Amino acid sequence: MNRSFRCAVLLLLATCSAACATASDGRWVELRGKRFVVEVVDTEAQRQRGLMFRDAMADDHGMVFIHDYEAPQAYWMKNTKIPLDIYYFDHARKLVSVSRDVPPCSLGDRCPPFASEAPALYVLELNAGTAQQLGVQPGDEIKFGPGVHERK
Numbered sequence: 001m002n003r004s005f006r007c008a009v010l011l012l013l014a015t016c017s018a019a020c021a022t023a024s025d026g027r028w029v030e031l032r033g034k035r036f037v038v039e040v041v042d043t044e045a046q047r048q049r050g051l052m053f054r055d056a057m058a059d060d061h062g063m064v065f066i067h068d069y070e071a072p073q074a075y076w077m078k079n080t081k082i083p084l085d086i087y088y089f090d091h092a093r094k095l096v097s098v099s100r101d102v103p104p105c106s107l108g109d110r111c112p113p114f115a116s117e118a119p120a121l122y123v124l125e126l127n128a129g130t131a132q133q134l135g136v137q138p139g140d141e142i143k144f145g146p147g148v149h150e151r152k
Contacts, residue, residue, distance in 0.1 A: 041065045
């Protein structure tokens with residue numbers, strides 16, 4: 001193997017490793033005993049972008065949205081290519097509602113909203129079908145790992 005090829009491979013591996021670490025930085029949440037590696041979204045700009053334009057998400061990954069205050073929340077699937085389950089949690093991290101098997105939407109601003117049934121502070125997006133697999137129920141608690149902060 002020539003030296004420039006080895007350097008290119010090492011550079012590629014280092015880049016991939018850094019990108020993977022940046023995506024979640026070891027952050028996780030746990031729901032019904034199952035742990036998910038998550039990206040934490042806590043600014044308005046990040047919330048607006050969410051999972052838009054992504055082609056896939058690993059089965060044990062997700063995105064947790066941390067809002068500034070507890071209120072009724074509504075999420076939509078504008079430019080989202082991945083079918084999702086959307087979980088809404090209150091200030092005590094208890095599940096107040098879930099939108100199951102939400103399909104992708106390419107209708108832009110005409111994509112329908114999926115609203116929480118009660119005020120929520122945290123929203124978790126996981127691949128569609130996960131709620132069914134886990135058997136989630138209202139009142140289930142989400143546990144936060146290191147780097148996932150609570151709003152007080």
